Amino acid sequence: MIISIANQKGGVAKSTTAINLAAGLALEGRKVLLIDTDPQTNTTRVFIHPDIELDLEKTLYNSLIKLSPLSTIIRHTKFPNLDIVPSHIRLSSADLELAQALDNRSERLKRAIGNLKDKYDYIIIDSPPSLGLITINSFTASDKLLIPVSTGFFAMTGLVQLQETVEMVKQNQLNPNLEIMGVLCTFADNTNVSKDVNNQLRAHFGDLVFNTSIPKNVSLEEAHSRHTHIFEHAPNSAGAQAYKELVKEVLSR
Ligand SMILES: Nc1ncnc2c1ncn2[C@@H]1O[C@H](COP(=O)(O)OP(=O)(O)OP(=O)(O)O)[C@@H](O)[C@H]1O
Ligand SMILES: [Mg+2]
Structure with missing residues (x-):
């Protein structure tokens, strides 16, 4: 199953969720591929230390623009069952380069994944904070x-536009079967604003809202800076507990 983690709003915990969902599924014995499509390379840098230079040829850029197969780009992480496709800062111009491409500019990632789909139980795609062509490729x-x-x-700002983009992808026959698996509340706390948003999301999305909410938890941020996932960095933290619950919900959906 291929799951995109997406929201064009910045800083909503897309990468944190992609990293810890992928890691949690791998810990449950599922074979997981994590694809970083964000030129910011935040997710990539959790698994490949920032001191190590990224060879452009061995990143997603080459797949999307030069059409090289993903199988030549995939790297194992130090964690069992968890592989990664690294991003590259050059992807920041990929939207423009793809816009000029005449053929299959929305289907490049799908083609690059090809039958890798059968090799992994889950492919998790981290998306950039935009609704440009990279995100359309993810969808x-x-x-x-x-x-x-x-x-x-x-x-709630932008969620309507996000849903419209999903509908556009379905109606243009790019991917008629695309479905929203779920909406995840992140940075949850006990404030009224947080509770109001949770209620508004439930009113709008109903059962699509995951029962699990991810609380504000500094251990999640620390894990990134230690170049690992939350289950290794702070397995007993509130963040680890919450992402563990999310993994269970994803496995059951
Ligand atoms: N539950 C949390 N509690 C505390 N800090 C968090 C939590 N989730 C994420 N963070 C931190 O918040 C920041 C933004 O999170 P993250 O990078 O995952 O968001 P994003 O949606 O991927 O951002 P972008 O849109 O830039 O890609 C990061 O510094 C991350 O470590
Ligand atoms: Mg991100």
Whole structure:
């Protein structure tokens, strides 16, 4: 199953969710491929230390623009069952380069994944904070969408546009079967704003909202800076507990 983690709003915990969902599924014995499509390379840098230079040829850029197969780009991480396709800062111009491409510019990622789909139980795609062609490629390649929503003020902004983009991808026949798997409340706390957003999301998305909410938890941020996932960095933290619950929900959906 291929799952895109997406929301064009920045800083809502897309990468944190992609990393820890992928790691949690791998710990449950599932074979997982994590694809970083964000030129910011945050997810990539959790698994490949920032001191190590990324060879452009061995990153997603080459797959999307030069059409090289993903199988030549995949790297094992130090964690069992967890492989990664690294991003590259050059991907920041990929939207423009793809826009000029005449053939299959929305289906590049889908084609690059090809029958790798059968080699992995889950392919998790981390998306950039935009609804450009990279994100359209993620949506076209995916079976399901997981939308993290930060439960602060303005949380709902942009969700209608996100849903319209999903409909566009379905109606243009790019991916008629794309479905929203779930909406995940992130940065949850005990404030009224956080509770209000949770209620608004439930009113709008109903059962699509995951029962699990991810609380504000500094261990999640620390794990990134230690170049690992939350289950290794702080297995007893509130963040680890919450992502573990999310893994269970994803396995059951
Ligand atoms: N539950 C949490 N509690 C505390 N900090 C968090 C939590 N989730 C994420 N963070 C931190 O918040 C910041 C934004 O998270 P993250 O990078 O995952 O968001 P994003 O949606 O991927 O951002 P972008 O849109 O830039 O790609 C990071 O510094 C991350 O470590
Ligand atoms: Mg991110």
